[in-house]
Amino acid sequence: MQQSLLEQVKQGRQYVNLWPHRPELIQYFSEYRAVLVSRFVFKYGGALALLAFLMPILFIGIEQLKQSIVYSLFIGSLPVQALFLMNNKSKEKLPPSLANWYRNGVEKLKAHDNEAELIIKNPTFLDLAKLLNISYSQK
Numbered sequence: 001m002q003q004s005l006l007e008q009v010k011q012g013r014q015y016v017n018l019w020p021h022r023p024e025l026i027q028y029f030s031e032y033r034a035v036l037v038s039r040f041v042f043k044y045g046g047a048l049a050l051l052a053f054l055m056p057i058l059f060i061g062i063e064q065l066k067q068s069i070v071y072s073l074f075i076g077s078l079p080v081q082a083l084f085l086m087n088n089k090s091k092e093k094l095p096p097s098l099a100n101w102y103r104n105g106v107e108k109l110k111a112h113d114n115e116a117e118l119i120i121k122n123p124t125f126l127d128l129a130k131l132l133n134i135s136y137s138q139k
Helices: 005-018 031-059 062-091 096-111 125-138
Strands: none
Touching: 005 031, 005 062, 005 125, 031 062, 062 125, 096 125
16 A cells, blocks of 8 residues: 555654653664654754754855755755654564564553554554553553
8 A cells, every 4th residue: 555755754753652752662672762863853853954054154154055055955854754764664564573572562461451452463663662652651
């Protein structure tokens, strides 16, 4: 199924927002580092793009206008690039060891009478983010 560009951006944003804001997740999921970088880019990307535009012009002069525009456009596009990457990562299937851990987590949640709709067959990184979000919101 083909997704439009806007749907891909929304899916990437949803994926980033699903991950809980917990520092201990860095130790267990290399994936979480990419989520943290994406959050950083969302927060500071606009300011960095403005800075990349203004600094060469202020310190070197107006003759650097073309380079300033290119730099600011590149840095300004980083949040959108991060959303596309997060969308692609959310669709990837979990590696076998992580998939087993995910299945155990889903079984434990269902044992506690949780009504969450989590798939057990062929889980993706989006499903993992949902599981972590549910388990950390219950604490």
